[in-house]
Amino acid sequence: MNQQPISIKDVPKEERPRERLLTLGPRHLSNQDLLAILLGSGTKSESVMQLANRVLMHFDGLKLLTNAAIEELTAIKGIGEVKGVTLLAAIELGKRMNQYKPRDRYVIRSPEDGAEYVMEEMRQLTQEHFVILFLDTKNQITHQETIFIGTLNASVVHPREIFSQAVRRSAASIVAVHNHPSGVPTPSQEDISVTRRIAEAGKVIGIELLDHIIIGDRKFVSLKEKGYI
Incomplete structure (x- = not known):
């Protein structure tokens, strides 16, 4: 019988990022927690939290992850195309939100x-x-x-x-x-x-x-x- 991947549901309830986000709000979650929510599940040999930590270590935290390509993501064990696309979509959405400018014209005073x-x-x-x-x-x-x-x-x-x-x-x-x-x-x-x-x-x-x-x-x-x- 094939062993099922370890998911967030396998993590003790009080440690689950989704539950803690709902209880405490997203600002109280670590980068690892937020990444684990996006990944959704781990692999046969590691939990989603361990996978999230390994991804962060690979990219030196968030520093290099912001410019990651799909090929680099999917080269990481445990990151398939679906997870890679999900991460890229989240990264791009974050960039666009950071770049959003109000409709009123911006004034340069300094x-x-x-x-x-x-x-x-x-x-x-x-x-x-x-x-x-x-x-x-x-x-x-x-x-x-x-x-x-x-x-x-x-x-x-x-x-x-x-x-x-x-x-x-x-x-x-x-x-x-x-x-x-x-x-x-x-x-x-x-x-x-x-x-x-x-x-x-x-x-x-x-x-x-x-x-x-x-x-x-x-x-x-x-x-x-x-x-x-």
Whole structure:
């Protein structure tokens, strides 16, 4: 007779994540508990809690799980296609909820405002993304556009491309943003050079570069505050 997989029902009732979520609320559950609920069952040789713990250890907690591919998930013993798809769907839903912006236009009053607007969207990207926020006369964001993906340098980030979009969208000013996948937002000499080129072009056209913000992992640097604009 084939042995059945160990499910959450095999865990003592007072330790079951689902029951504890209903009693205490989701905020009181650990990452392992929440992952176990999504997985639903363990394997023939381990409980769902043990499987959840093994998945977290494989991905160094949640740090790498956010960018996991289906092939990497299903390569883990005990994670089939169904469980892998469930995890990917939950991860993507979490990302979209983090990136959700209110319908009212977002106003940029400070570097902190600009950083907060894009932080969750950009801090975990594995490649550099150069993004422009287009603002109206009230400093409200009217549009966001990724101009370039890849290593930032002056030869590939052309002010004419940025300002042609700004003119087309009737922007009064812009904020440039890019991320450092390392998580460290310290500006490079190339970052400074690109910033100055864009700022100079903006003065000629009459569309001000308000700031260039570099996004790290939950931290940022404003090149305006550093005196480079």
